[in-house]
Amino acid sequence: MKLDPFYLIVDSAAWIERLVPLGVKLVQLRIKDMDEAGLRREIRVAKTICARHGCQLVVNDYWRLAIDAGCDYVHLGQEDLAEADVAAIRHAGLKLGLSTHDDAELDTALAAAPDYVALGPVYPTILKAMKWAPQGLDRIVEWKKRVGTTPLVAIGGLNVERISGVFAHGADIAAVVTDITLNADPEARTRQWLAATAEWR
Ligand SMILES: Cc1ncc(COP(=O)(O)OP(=O)(O)O)c(N)n1
Ligand SMILES: Cc1nc(C(=O)O)sc1CCOP(=O)(O)O
Numbered sequence: 001m002k003l004d005p006f007y008l009i010v011d012s013a014a015w016i017e018r019l020v021p022l023g024v025k026l027v028q029l030r031i032k033d034m035d036e037a038g039l040r041r042e043i044r045v046a047k048t049i050c051a052r053h054g055c056q057l058v059v060n061d062y063w064r065l066a067i068d069a070g071c072d073y074v075h076l077g078q079e080d081l082a083e084a085d086v087a088a089i090r091h092a093g094l095k096l097g098l099s100t101h102d103d104a105e106l107d108t109a110l111a112a113a114p115d116y117v118a119l120g121p122v123y124p125t126i127l128k129a130m131k132w133a134p135q136g137l138d139r140i141v142e143w144k145k146r147v148g149t150t151p152l153v154a155i156g157g158l159n160v161e162r163i164s165g166v167f168a169h170g171a172d173i174a175a176v177v178t179d180i181t182l183n184a185d186p187e188a189r190t191r192q193w194l195a196a197t198a199e200w201r
């Protein structure tokens with residue numbers, strides 16, 4: 001199944017409950033600093049909401065909990081990947097998205113035959129400190145040549161105004177956090193993202 005070109009990333013099931021009913025079809029639950037019981041609860045609620053709305057849920061980092069909860073997609077960064085049991089993830093039938101930030105990381109990612117590759121940060125991000133300089137749009141062109149038919153996710157500093165640029169340079173999917181979650185009207189901004197990504201859907 002083709003992944004939606006609009007990839008929303010949020011840090012709670014409450015955000016998923018709020019925004020997925022608007023028509024979001026690809027969402028990542030990215031929670032940091034929560035105990036295991038809380039994580040299990042958040043994943044369970046997120047999964048229920050996403051199933052109700054036909055939205056693909058991707059669980060960030062916590063691949064074991066995702067397997068336990070019967071989820072079918074996880075996202076891992078390079079450090080996560082180094083410690084993960086990819087065979088167990090695959091054996092459980094989960095799909096796998098991987099982060100990349102440089103050539104060596106892309107080599108590592110492609111060796112794991114991911115279901116999508118993410119490249120970031122395309123633009124400066126305020127979400128978290130990153131050791132990589134912004135990649136810029138030309139890097140997307142380079143990455144798309146290397147990943148071939150594997151879907152390419154652009155992430156980092158994206159906003160509605162920057163969407164067409166990342167798709168024009170070869171991204172298949174645009175991922176976003178703060179342009180929506182820190183917006184004064186997250187629902188309205190989500191609708192703008194849905195409209196702005198419609199031609200790539
Ligand atoms: C779609 C997407 N791309 C990149 C990331 C970042 O993953 P990672 O490098 O593991 O960092 P954290 O998000 O875990 O802080 C992502 N989550 N999603
Ligand atoms: C979580 C994350 N990973 C990145 C990477 O480059 O791997 S950039 C990023 C933050 C994305 O948030 P925003 O849309 O607010 O910039």
Ligand SMILES: [Mg+2]
Pocket residue numbers: 060061075076077080
């Ligand atoms: Mg991670």
